[in-house]
Amino acid sequence: METVSAGTMECRLCLGPAPAESSVSIFQGDLHPERLEQSIRTCCQIQVKRGDGLPDTVCLPCKTNLESLTAFRKVCLRSHETSQLKLDDGLKIKPAEFYLER
Numbered sequence: 001m002e003t004v005s006a007g008t009m010e011c012r013l014c015l016g017p018a019p020a021e022s023s024v025s026i027f028q029g030d031l032h033p034e035r036l037e038q039s040i041r042t043c044c045q046i047q048v049k050r051g052d053g054l055p056d057t058v059c060l061p062c063k064t065n066l067e068s069l070t071a072f073r074k075v076c077l078r079s080h081e082t083s084q085l086k087l088d089d090g091l092k093i094k095p096a097e098f099y100l101e102r
Contacts, residue, residue, distance in 0.1 A: 011059040012048065013040070013066070018059030026056050036063070043069045 009023040010016070026037050027050050036058070040046050043066060050056065058066070 009057045009059075010055040011057065011062050012055040013044070013046075013058050013062040015055075016059060018057065022060050023057035024060070024063050026058060036066070039066050039070045043073055 007020050008017045009020050011018050011023070012026060024036065026040065026048055028036075037048055040048050040058075048054075048056075
């Protein structure tokens with residue numbers, strides 16, 4: 001693992017250096033409604049535990065990417081549920097109708 005300079009933290013997700021003032025703690029995340037820790041587990045399939053010897057912060061670019069991924073995942077799950085309901089009702093889904101609903 002690469003050494004980072006004073007005032008710089010290491011990002012848990014990309015292992016890149018991030019200024020301490022712009023690093024975000026995984027265990028005090030501000031993602032709503034999920035905590036950052038839960039989003040990492042759900043979206044990245046990475047188990048994070050406090051005190052595991054690995055960095056406990058993420059850089060702002062990784063946080064932004066994780067927020068986008070979390071939002072995208074929610075859209076995909078909602079779309080999947082909608083399409084499943086239509087299939088269960090015996091309806092065929094036409095692409096134009098699907099996009100118009102959204």
